[in-house]
């Protein structure tokens with residue numbers, strides 16, 4: 001199949017594959033997740049909600065290959081049949097910033113670890129976009145929790161991958177920064193395959209093209225309405241969807 005290449009900030013990226021996981025995940029003989037079947041469609045933004053401890057982060061770790069200590073009784077697939085390593089960026093729940101590096105060196109860390117040239121101008125531009133342009137030389141300990149999370153977002157966007165996994169990426173942000181960072185991520189990651197774990201129904205209602213609720217009983221899919229994302233937070237369809245998702249999560253608890 002011939003897919004248009006998404007462009008972000010004027011840069012073409014490789015065609016994104018869809019992702020699938022089918023099966024169970026175990027650790028030490030205990031089932032952490034599943035049996036479950038879940039898909040993130042190619043080039044679309046999928047939000048994943050669900051109660052704490054149901055296995056959302058575990059699923060992202062399986063997709064990203066960070067499954068140390070986990071036993072996969074099932075399959076992770078890319079629908080173009082090609083290997084996933086090298087095509088995925090993960091923004092984990094913890095910011096993972098290295099304390100001895102400046103912000104700009106943290107943003108370009110992936111390139112450094114891969115012994116690739118570092119695009120410092122692009123890193124600076126991304127730090128600007130997340131509102132940290134004046135702090136590029138600072139070390140992480142001198143930042144607030146929300147600033148650290150925005151630096152981690154800049155590092156994820158810097159990776160410029162066709163598949164992006166986001167684990168509660170805006171959870172530490174104030175309302176205004178949260179809306180701004182949601183808008184930025186939606187623009188930068190448009191056309192990529194995004195799987196976004198969140199506890200915030202309003203966020204899923206703004207950003208999700210498809211929304212999944214994962215519970216111990218399985219996955220419920222909800223097709224988002226309200227037009228192209230990011231949707232205005234006070235749009236009637238967004239408010240209605242926020243209420244609907246909240247009700248479903250309360251019922252699932």
Ligand SMILES: Nc1ncnc2c1ncn2[C@@H]1O[C@H](COP(=O)(O)OP(=O)(O)OP(=O)(O)O)[C@@H](O)[C@H]1O
Nearest residue numbers: 027032051052053054055056057058059068069070
């Ligand atoms: N490597 C591991 N070894 C053993 N147990 C694990 C491991 N990783 C996760 N777990 C357990 O698996 C379950 C699912 O954890 P996970 O972090 O995936 O949940 P979650 O849905 O992302 O929760 P939250 O919304 O609170 O972040 C939890 O009971 C957790 O304690």
